[in-house]
Amino acid sequence: MVERARAGDSDAFGALVDRYQAVVYRAARAALRSPTEADDVAQEAFVAAFRKLSEFRGEAGFKTWLLAIAWNAAKMHRRSAWRWLERFTPASGSAPPDPPDNELSQEDALVRRDLRERVQRAAMTLPRKYRDVLLLAASGDHTVEEIAKILGIPAGTVKWRMNKGREQLKVKLTRLGIRDE
Amino acid sequence: MNSDSDRLDGVIDEALCALTSGEPAEGLRGRVLEQVDTEAEPAWRGYRRVSSLRASSLRWATVVALAVVALASSLVVSRFVHPRPKDTRQTAALTTRPAPFPRADVVANAPAPGTVSAPMVNRTPRPLPNQAQIPRDVPGLSPAAVHEETDPDAGGGIVPLSAPKPIADRPIEITPLVIQPVVNREIQIPLIETDRSQKGPGQTDKR
Numbered sequence: 001m002v003e004r005a006r007a008g009d010s011d012a013f014g015a016l017v018d019r020y021q022a023v024v025y026r027a028a029r030a031a032l033r034s035p036t037e038a039d040d041v042a043q044e045a046f047v048a049a050f051r052k053l054s055e056f057r058g059e060a061g062f063k064t065w066l067l068a069i070a071w072n073a074a075k076m077h078r079r080s081a082w083r084w085l086e087r088f089t090p091a092s093g094s095a096p097p098d099p100p101d102n103e104l105s106q107e108d109a110l111v112r113r114d115l116r117e118r119v120q121r122a123a124m125t126l127p128r129k130y131r132d133v134l135l136l137a138a139s140g141d142h143t144v145e146e147i148a149k150i151l152g153i154p155a156g157t158v159k160w161r162m163n164k165g166r167e168q169l170k171v172k173l174t175r176l177g178i179r180d181e
Numbered sequence: 182m183n184s185d186s187d188r189l190d191g192v193i194d195e196a197l198c199a200l201t202s203g204e205p206a207e208g209l210r211g212r213v214l215e216q217v218d219t220e221a222e223p224a225w226r227g228y229r230r231v232s233s234l235r236a237s238s239l240r241w242a243t244v245v246a247l248a249v250v251a252l253a254s255s256l257v258v259s260r261f262v263h264p265r266p267k268d269t270r271q272t273a274a275l276t277t278r279p280a281p282f283p284r285a286d287v288v289a290n291a292p293a294p295g296t297v298s299a300p301m302v303n304r305t306p307r308p309l310p311n312q313a314q315i316p317r318d319v320p321g322l323s324p325a326a327v328h329e330e331t332d333p334d335a336g337g338g339i340v341p342l343s344a345p346k347p348i349a350d351r352p353i354e355i356t357p358l359v360i361q362p363v364v365n366r367e368i369q370i371p372l373i374e375t376d377r378s379q380k381g382p383g384q385t386d387k388r
Contacts, residue, residue: 025205029200039205
């Protein structure tokens with residue numbers, strides 16, 4: 001399908017968009033806070049991928065190559081001055097509603113939601129290099145090697161950042177009163 | 182303890198997954214393909230690139246051309262439409278032909294070589310006001326001394342009343358020089374009070 005898309009088959013490229021749009025969108029969400037911005041970045045990433053299809057050598061998987069393009073687009077989007085200003089404003093739509101869970105009572109559901117929001121706020125205060133690795137790993141079933149290729153860093157660095165970021169997040173949660181109980 | 186740690190890890194994973202969850206908006210494929218189809222036409226894309234280059238160069242050329250036209254029009258207006266008033270004296274001095282030298286009338290009235298013209302002979306210096314006639318053969322006399330010390334009994338001759346005495350006959354008086362230090366001298370500046378009641382025209386009393 002990639003070969004057909006490279007030959008100019010727009011239907012084949014459309015099929016690739018259908019297949020990878022969720023993964024690309026979540027990777028963009030890992031770098032950005034707004035769902036709208038992530039949607040725009042996903043579209044930019046697919047268009048950029050179509051332009052660069054001739055440069056795709058097949059050394060990495062198409063998904064990894066596509067996610068690297070999406071991550072770079074998200075980083076460029078994040079570097080803009082407007083995005084820098086929006087860092088100081090609360091994110092909109094960052095907490096989707098919980099799915100209905102019949103096993104939990106309404107009180108337990110509220111406690112769970114509150115806990116999740118506190119963890120999310122603590123995660124957003126992590127240094128960016130740790131936060132990016134953790135969020136990118138949580139955005140899909142990516143291996144460490146895939147994350148390393150997407151970010152352009154060694155796999156050992158990815159592992160170290162994941163462990164260090166998780167440790168710092170636990171320390172923050174402990175300070176907030178959330179312990180391993 | 183291990184299960185507690187796993188529980189916290191589970192909470193963290195759940196929160197992180199919630200941060201990156203979601204689906205793109207509807208119609209992402211259609212939007213991507215529309216944009217791709219628009220840019221996939223080589224002729225159109227090439228035209229757009231060239232046109233963008235041409236547009237930028239045309240923009241600069243337009244700016245330069247407008248600047249040149251504005252400068253030229255301002256020069257034309259200042260030179261022909263609104264010329265500055267000329268200085269008539271300067272113009273006349275530049276346009277009139279200089280007179281021949283030596284002038285003909287001066288040459289005609291000039292005296293013969295070796296003679297002095299009459300106006301030069303009769304010319305005497307006019308005395309200054311309050312200045313008497315000073316005999317030129319009496320040195321060291323000021324005009325005021327001559328005016329005051331004229332002796333009519335002696336034939337009206339001019340005799341200096343107080344002839345300069347030799348320096349040796351004069352007693353030399355040496356007065357000590359006393360320098361008084363100026364210390365703690367207060368300078369009093371009189372205060373000048375202005376009468377504010379007198380107001381000039383147009384002034385109002387702000388009090």
